[in-house]
Amino acid sequence: MARLFGTDGVRGLANRDLTVEMAMKLAQSAAIVLGEDSRNRGEKPKAIIGRDPRISGEFLAAAVAAGLASSGVDVFDAGVLPTPATAFLTADMDADFGVMISASHNPAPDNGIKFFARGGHKLDDALEDKIEALMHEDKLAPVGGAVGHVSRFADAEDRYIIHLLKALPNRLDGLKVVVDCAHGAASGVSPQAFVDAGAKVIVIGADPDGHNINLGYGSTHLSALQSAVLEHNADLGIAHDGDADRCLAVDHTGKIVDGDEIMAIMALSLKERGQLARNTLVATVMSNLGLKLAMQAAGIEMIETKVGDRYVLEQIREGGYTLGGEQSGHVIFSRFATTGDGILTGLKLAAEVARTKKSLAELASVMKILPQVLINVKGVDKARVDSDEEVQAAVRDAEAELHGTGRVLLRASGTEPLVRVMVEAADEGSAQSWADRIARVVERRLAL
16 A cells, blocks of 8 residues: 655645545644653643645645644644744744645645654654554544644744844845745745845745646746846846745846755855855755766765655754755755755845855856756656666666766656656766656556
8 A cells, every 4th residue: 555645745636635534634643643742741732734825725724723623732823834934933832743734836736734743853754654554543532621722823924034034144235136936835924034134125926826826936937037037137036836945046147046056055155154064965866966076076075865855854964964955946954944945045045145246147157067857757657667677777778878977867756646767968968868768668668
């Protein structure tokens, strides 16, 4: 039986895969597992709930709140809030756990539920498995005054913005920044944070209506941001995804600056200021080879993890590192956040432009991106990608021809029913040719 939790919580088509009943059962099970310490002390557990603005989040958040309160958990409903804000507030309020209702960069019909443990940390696999195992067992059923109370967390945004501003090394006075909120959870917070930090801000994609999240705006649709940066002659543009745990950027020429380039810029900045713990950057196997080469040239170690910011986080916590992230724009500054924070990342990137008085284009030039082709092969049995001999033979053939000048990565998506084929090479033609060839083999061999 397939595992319910993916690489980032439980996701699916809202009201079809992810139902009210499932949301309530998940919440009731989480109350048992994550509220145990407080109950053992004779106290009511406390939980924070946040959500992005997609319309299904309203009934799913209500179902989660009902499941928690009926299990004796006091609930603080923060309403629409970025994922990293929910994680921060879980720690700041000393809550037993936090719950975020979001499907991140996915389209509006999808939704998801993810949990944060005490301190705002993502759950490890063992805790997720424990919650899943209890979904069909007897639930807690307190009565009278032992049931939980649901209250509105009125100052959630203000607390988070104050935290963001405290994390900045310098102000953004003199910068003109375009902020793209993806019609998502950043819409209320990110523009205000940039204004409070001193920037002149042009805002796009900040009119969520429950249906338009990630639609034509945000980190997965950067053309609107590129146009706005050029139109307003801005110094840079910042794009978030639907739940604002990602940040991609655009320089003053309209060129995209991805997560790898952002990490390169920030790693060099932290090293210069003596704040890069153990002189190490943590990234995933999907990061461009150019990032590794840039770090080698700067004398910075780079540790690679599996794909998923949870694995980057695990490595950061285990090794005591201060910086890590993904090419997709999940960047983790562990001194200030327990998860990827797109608003914090955007603020810190802009602060580096202001501090150095260099353009974002100049800062990003420290890294040369090698051609990388990514093909998502849909409608295949992703569980067999590592065991099919013909698929693996195609990968070996590609690696033999690339002779160490590139690499191949096949990965089953943790959140979607597809296989990702990534090929990196010294020239784009070779990368595209091998990616196409391997994708055809995957499609033919693993078709459902």
